Amino acid sequence: MTTFPHRPSSPPAGDDLAFRRSALRVIAVEAAAVAALAERLDGQFPAACRLLLDCRGRVVVTGMGKSGHIGGKIAATLASTGTPAFFVHPGEACHGDLGMITGQDVVLALSNSGESAEILTILPRLKRLGVPLIAMTGNPRSTLARQAEVHLDVGVAEEACPLGLAPTSSTTAALVMGDALAVALLETRGFRPEDFAFSHPGGRLGRRLLIRVRDIMHTGSAVPSVPEDALVRDAVLEMTAKKLGMTAVVDAHRRVLGIFTDGDLRRLLERAGDIRSTPIAAVMTRACTTVGADLLAAETVRLMETRRINALLVVDEDRRLIGALNMHDLLRAGVV
Known part of the structure; x- marks a missing residue:
């Protein structure tokens, strides 16, 4: 040895x-x-x-x-x-x-x-x-x-x-x-940081600087929405089906008039409101926060944290509804 x-x-x-x-x-x-x-x-x-x-x-x-x-x-x-x-x-x-x-x-x-x-x-x-x-x-x-x-x-x-x-x-x-x-x-x-991100698309920085709202938002039939003359019952059914914890309220041209969320529903029930006969227009949040599809997903996170909301509607320049996302979507995308 x-x-x-x-x-x-x-x-x-x-x-x-x-x-x-x-x-x-x-x-x-x-x-x-x-x-x-x-x-x-x-x-x-x-x-x-x-x-x-x-x-x-x-x-x-x-x-x-x-x-x-x-x-x-x-x-x-x-x-x-x-x-x-x-x-x-x-x-x-x-x-x-x-x-x-x-x-x-x-x-x-x-x-x-x-x-x-x-x-x-x-x-x-x-x-x-x-x-x-x-x-x-x-x-x-x-x-x-x-x-x-x-x-x-x-x-x-x-x-x-x-x-x-x-x-x-x-x-x-x-x-x-x-x-x-x-x-x-x-x-x-x-x-710039954006240039660095292009060389690091798989890293956390790359995700924060490259991923935009349009890359992760729900679109088409996956976007929850009800017309302005709907009842709360209709909104609850739509929220349950689309599983985003909210629904948009839109006019005939799909322009966003407001949003109805899980939180709005809980507050309505606490007041003993009737979800079968209450018009959605009476209880929706009219001054709701919306974002454009080109906004960076990381900016969306900051916006949601600042305003203490868990979901957002995505609109075009005419405020027509084109998408929706919630915090879970941002978590899955790795930008949170």
Whole structure:
């Protein structure tokens, strides 16, 4: 059986205070590394931003090992904030994936040493394509830094790893520089929350910013409504059939005159009202809240919460009834 002298057969007992001291030291070292970036934020940063803004193709991010993992996150952040980008592994690029890169693209290459062999191998091909190269390294005198049109210095004084081996502070600094690029480009492009939502349709933000009333409202025969000369009995039957807890009261042209809800029915019964002979026009709520079909569903939630109502009628510009929804519909749509 093979044994490893550096891996004890039983784990050492943990010391809570030692754990906390270690964590605090790592946080302090990495925070200092990030703070030091500000001192090296020179004219190269705006030059990188201009290259990325002028890119007519895609931003191709590449990096080996831990730098590659950071590069993948940077590419994802760029892509979701208005800068089309994707990650290419430099090892795979040497075996065919270079065909993914065109002369319209910009390459952002990450390497702490600036001497990653896999990245240096593809540089001649990038030069022949005329692809602008932005290098993000910890060594301004490295081969990669010298070959690049723009170099972003993300060097750190020390790694948080006490052995000085595992990339820790250096990867954090590169990640922060990537975020700085993405945010600078986002602000320059005038990127809005709505634009972000289009890249995140499955997330909560996407649902809140993309789903409109027309996407979730009940329409056609599913919309409860009774004519203005109906009795309360008719309204109750309509409410029971359509199961929205209310019904609209409309005129001959389907213009909304009012609404009758479960709450209105309870109040009527508390007064010992007769649902068989009472006209709906006598007990409906005339000044009812209505919305248009293009209103954001999230705005509808706020409106309903503010006015303490559970259902809404949807009308067109002439106040004709075209739909209805309640809070359960909004919950199902994931915007609440």
